[in-house]
Amino acid sequence: MAAQRGIVIGGGAFAGLALALALRQGLGPDLPIIVADPALANRPSRDPRATAIVAACRRLFDALGVWDAVAAESQPILDMVVTDSKLEDATRPTFLTFGGHVEPGEPFAHMVENRRLIDELVIRAEAAGVDLRATAVTTFDSRADGVSVALGDGSVIEAALLVAADGARSKLRERAGIATHGWDYDQSGIVVTVGHERDHDGRAEEHFLPAGPFAILPLTGKRSSLVWTEKRAEAARIVALPDDEFHAELEQRFGLHLGEVKALDKPRAFPLGYFVARSFIGERLALIGDAAHVIHPIAGQGLNMGLKDVAALAETIVDAARLGMDFGQIDVLERYQRWRRFDTMTMGVATNVLNVLFSNDLPFVRSIRDIGLGIVDRLPPLKGAFIKQAAGLSGEVPRLLKGEAL
């Protein structure tokens, strides 16, 4: 019998599953680790979205043993181009290019389809002896010395710690009475997968169109994933258009540089917002991923922020458990909060500034940002620092993000 009590993770998406695997690796086979999420019943996953996994997070997946299985179907981002243009401009002047390597041979990021990654995480977690329950955490009662967690299947688990990984509208966060602060952007991100005639050569593009960023992210084959920002009402109108009219809107923004383009799935619009939880921890409770923060997707950092939470919390728990400490205690959890909350606030503010700066068609604002991008483009050290920051390799980096086992 393990001397330590177990950990319940409410939420079985990327963050929850990755945390479960990291903890299993670091804590050994005896300590109970339970992931509860009704969505675990839906296998295989049918999530149509794709995600940019930055270098640090790829290292984390590598350390967890899941990267090899998804590597073959991932598309490295070899190169990035940023342009700033009006819709009717015939050509789009390039202001910023990034050669996409953080280390020789290690691309800045990879595009991975969500369902591949989720399915692999579930398989690995199951094989590692994580207790996966296709049910929700219905309620919990936390005290100084432990937490009782009630699940939808009627069981009650006495645990050392409950982790809220249940997404932006986290019920666990709400039940703990942790408020959030943030704002709504009145923008939506339209997500759609497209096919195109010519190869993208691993190039990611971000076009700052008047309504906001329009990102083309390369997938395997002659396919790309789009994240296309519009005012909320306009986004709703666009996704509801008949196919031929949608195609016209798409082509106007996508351009013809990759030849003929067509949508491969039904476009969907996601409202964009920003918030940070006022605290990432509570009594016997830690918040990770979207339950702790949601940021604007302008810099493609949302999931990666969640995986940094995973790496920092896993390291905090494992280090404390190896000292025999009761790792659910508030002084242990405070290390996690100090580690993550400041970084999250910084990223939230930075993405907000980017969005204000780039979702704007005033000539004065455009000239400022173009000068800024031009300067960044000509200063290799500054560009290098941005790439490191975007790749998640700045600041005090948790061991898992360096690719080291816990």
Add this chain to the structure above:
Amino acid sequence: MAMQSSYSDASASSVDASEVAKFSKLSEEWWDPRGKMAPLHKINPLRLTYIRDAACRKFDRNVRSLNCLSGLRMLDIGCGAGLLCEPFTRLGAQVIGIDPSATNIAAAKLHADKGHLSIDYRCTTVEEMDVRERFDIVLAMEVIEHVVDVGAFLDRCASMLKPGGLMVVSTLNRNWKSFALGIVAAEYVLRWLPRGTHQWDKFVTPDELAHHLSRNKLEITEQSGVVYNPLGDRWTLSSDMDVNYMVVAEEV
């Protein structure tokens, strides 16, 4: 491993209910990381790491194992409410915690019971213990600066070590800096400790400590200063042994 406490009868009828409430309150105070004992909680991970790492090296254990001290018999002298005893019990050690304060021992027992940890707490002193008891590890953390005769105390501790055993001692050095930081700052300015906790003339220099240990055929094999970093609000190991320091001693 059997986790039920051998002290589950701590609240038996012979104990006055108001006494139990008092111990319970004391136990909560000791164990509240943000309460009165916050400074001790803050320094605790560093002490745990130092002792665990020394023990794992000595007894050839894997520091990554959650059971790395299994089977080792450990004595914690001046255990208070068990801030070291509980973690080392979780790591598999068979821990005996002694403290001359009956209230500390009662508070320690209550807390261990709650966590279903089996720890042998005794209200006693090393001098009163059975001379035949032997331990793999003897801890004297922040106690020698409070004893009347350091030499006699360390002789007694050394005699309880099994052959090949390990002793870890932490204390305060005696010089002008430890007076300024250990007493004036800690007790009067920052108020980490109640006034009068320490008497500076009872502090022990590393040389004196080494002298007492070598008389018992124990050699200091590791030593480290412990310093507070106000920027990170945390304690770290340091080569500066002027104030707080820890040593590991083994048979020559």
